[in-house]
Amino acid sequence: MLAVVGTVPDLNTPLLDAPVTFEDGKLLVGKYTIAPDRGTPALLMAATRTSQHLGLPLPHAFLIGDEGLGDGSRELYRHLVEVLQDRQYSTMVFHYLQPDVDWHNKILLTIQSLPKKPRLIADAGFMYAAKMSGQATAYDLFTPDTGELAFLADETAPHPFYTRGFILHKENKAPDLISRAYANENAASCLLVKGNIDYIADVDGILATVSGPVEEAMEAMGGTGDTVTGMVSALIESGISVPEASHIAAQANRFAGCKARPTPGSQISELVPHIPAALAEAIAAHSDNGSGS
């Protein structure tokens, strides 16, 4: 089963450790309705719609309210260390969480001690902590955007806020930055870089790119990266290899964007309903073309 770990920007949301249900278009975790505006709720919605489409069980969610002070994230970290020993997840994705190296390391140690290690995906704050901790190579997939890729490539930066200018300015940057991130062991086994061109890469270099269709407005929309990460997580859970799942998810997100016909003011909830049709199209295209770019 896929487990999704993250936060919601509402301090009234208690620690939730419950399966997801999807009823009448609403996403529920336990008895709580989660609005998929952006962040982890958007990821969870995309993962749920993808799981449904693939005929998989819906994800299990670990969520808590956190507005940035980190108290919620730390409570969730504490809970995970307590309960993970008794759980069996085949894929886990960690998302908007307060980056904290100590807690990251405790979580990873707990996971490494399980009889069967789940496939690990990190994005957003937890990816920052994974890079800072020096344990990036323990992960199967990171899903950075271009700015976050520069942070992974800058071996001294503790957060994207401190990424050095000469790295941000690199021409033809993504391929160079990917090499640099791998050279410093600051990347997961596979990278899905979300940008004008999406790159799927591993330590040997670029495996595939996805560059169309183009909806310029998606760059401005909050949550478009979260939906990619949600889709790829469910695709990996279905048994597809990480690079192939990344390729399909990147392509499906573009198809969904195209179907939604967004403006820079559109919200992610306008894209989400198109995920099943976009996935069907991307999976069919992938089957027709083999696994190449």
Next chain:
Amino acid sequence: MKIFSFFKKWQARNKDRQRADRGLLIFENTSEVIRAELVLKERGWDIKVMGPPSEIQKGCDLVIEFPLIEELNILRSLKKNGTVPLEVVPVTGPLLTPVNLFQIKDFGDHLMVRAANMKLTVEKSSLIIVNISGGGCPDVPFLAACMIGKSLDNAPRPREIGHTLCGYALDLAFEEMKQKCLP
């Protein structure tokens, strides 16, 4: 056995990385350090007073190590108490400075400013903030919920309501956008 060998490998690999999420507050004199230590400890922050690394050429003989991600929130607490540090630097690179490069994208009816990992978009005709994207700290969705739909001149400043470095980066994008759009 498996976990033991993993742990050994881990320890060797990460000797230098354990403090990677820490920053240093540099003050003019030790009295300020003591005052700041009191303020931060009273509020429950996980901090440590220590000697400065050799790269730091300014300030006094003591610095305060703190959780860097929470820089925005910590600076706000110190400012309230009149104990503002001379400088804030990351432990991993005391010479690193905050990002100061902005990328601007004109969509025609909308304008987007990007600072580091944060993007802010406004509708040009109304100056309403229509989207916030990027980032990874948990205050980003909170900031988006507070700011989207508000006009540039009366939206809350991320610096005032945010808590993390992502909030700080969004504040830079917000200020740059104001410079570009407001008279």
